Amino acid sequence: MNPTASTALLTDHYELTMLEAALASGAAERRSVFEVFARRLPEGRRYGVVAGTGRLVEALRDFRFGEAELDRLRTAGVVNRQTLDYLSDYRFSGDVWGYAEGECFFPGSPMLIVEAPFAEGVLLETLVLSILNHDAAVASAASRMVGAAAGRPCIEMGSRRTHEWAAVAAARAAYVAGFSTTSNLEAGRTYGVPTAGTSAHAFTLVHDDERQAFEAQVASLGPGTTLLVDTYDVPRAVRLAVEIAGPQLGAVRIDSGDLLVQAREVREQLDSLGATNTRIVVTSDLDEYAIAALAAAPVDSYGVGTSLVTGSGAPTAGLVYKLVAREGADGSLIGVAKKSKDKLSIGGRKYALRRLNRRGVAEAEVIGIGDAAVDDGDDRSLLVPLVRDGEVVAAADLAAARARHDASLAELPPRALQLSRGEPAIPTVYEDHGR
Structure with a gap:
């Protein structure tokens, strides 16, 4: 492009x-x-x-x-x-x-x-x-990440970490090497790469509280959406997410903290609330080594940005x-x-x-x-x-x-x-x- x-x-x-x-x-x-x-x-x-x-x-x-x-x-x-x-x-x-x-x-x-x-x-x-x-x-970095993910989907989301046109090329290259989707809409239009995305912390922060933000997102995108749960307090946000979307909540995303520990705690909490099919998406400066370290965690998919678009070193x-x-x-x-x-x-x-x-x-x-x-x-x-x-x-x-x-x-x-x-x-x- x-x-x-x-x-x-x-x-x-x-x-x-x-x-x-x-x-x-x-x-x-x-x-x-x-x-x-x-x-x-x-x-x-x-x-x-x-x-x-x-x-x-x-x-x-x-x-x-x-x-x-x-x-x-x-x-x-x-x-x-x-x-x-x-x-x-x-x-x-x-x-x-x-x-x-x-x-x-x-x-x-x-x-x-x-x-x-x-x-x-x-x-x-x-x-x-x-x-x-x-x-x-x-693509070489993406292939290593896909291998480390061992069948769990990887999402390309590095557009904000590189030149605007390099971001389109990177999304295409990552898709060749096995990434499932990209956040970049131009890559979707130009090359047909599937796109995905829901919300960032700004969406939560612009509302008066987390409940209002979650209610607005679920009302607009449906209960199958992915709610970002680490803006304030993760356990409280998970409870609120299931309360609002119900046990059919599509996914929650964790973008900070000790991802291994938090993924396990969130999985246990979701299951206890009856949201046994709700997926866990993790982001936060992942690379192939971080993905491999999460192999034993109950993570369903990974979002990768900076490391991917810069070739992981x-x-x-x-x-x-x-x-x-x-x-x-x-x-x-x-x-x-x-x-x-x-x-x-x-x-x-x-x-x-x-x-x-x-x-x-x-x-x-x-x-x-x-x-x-x-x-x-x-x-x-x-x-x-x-x-x-x-x-x-x-x-x-x-x-x-x-x-x-x-x-x-x-x-x-x-x-x-x-x-x-x-x-x-x-x-x-x-x-x-x-x-």
Whole structure:
């Protein structure tokens, strides 16, 4: 989601100066292969989650330099007239493959591959990375939270803790990774993510007392609503909530205090009042570790905000966009790679497989250099076409992405779900069948 009509200036200045120099040198039309990958996962993470692919292909459709964009570049003196002429006709004509949205990834996974003339591909670097780094970071954190919740629903409610448009993207990414609903209405309108919400403390405080607030909410939203019970005194509020809504009260929400102790006390109190089916929702700066600590508590669902939209300590997925092959004098592709210390890349166009054992459990992320995979019968191909000849061919289906994530996570070994620090759940293995 982006509030601007064109995505062309959602990029860095140096993308355009590289273009200008490449047009002058003659390299602009040289066939090139760019690759998106993470050299490593955030410390202690066992896997990452691909998210943002659907947003990316939509942004690519809008990557056009109209009069407003060209005028800005002209008046700011960013590039010369030749480059402006090139940009006025810019249309991405290449191919894009990638890991399908919802798929798990590991260090070195070629989660996106762009093949196009250098001029077309280099312009996409910043756009690609800004979308995928953000969305994959949120989805990776969300997946860990959903795993810690062990089947209890998680609600995304971080809109007030991030940029207004990042909030929409975060809600979408969290939904891909298994969150059930979001509080963000724009995410509901744009992407169809289910929305939910009832009231905040302000609603209670604006009324003369808690009784008046609860009566007003139940009268408006019905007894199945969720009443916030920690504005003043929790036991008193729970009694009042059941008195007003009856034993059919939908849920109560606790947003402060020792959540483990309070959840147990509230559950006991609800049951004693006959509200045995009333659910307990907890919020208050939760992350995956706090959710895991509440596993033994009688909690029915979790609302997560700040930690989710900031990647739970890893606000970027650490993805990079590197040139890995270029056209040689004879027209064939030549692998190229960065050799600098601590930032090595591996040249050559790649394919990727998830190697499974006979029980269907993943054993390795296999990355091959060359044009064709060698399938031994226990490998699952990971790259799917996203854009062909400049046209989007992948459907942005959130339901499919959610199902894909469930399936991808289910085939990983059990250690993938551990929250303790450790190595990636499976190793990355390189095989060269193309050189």
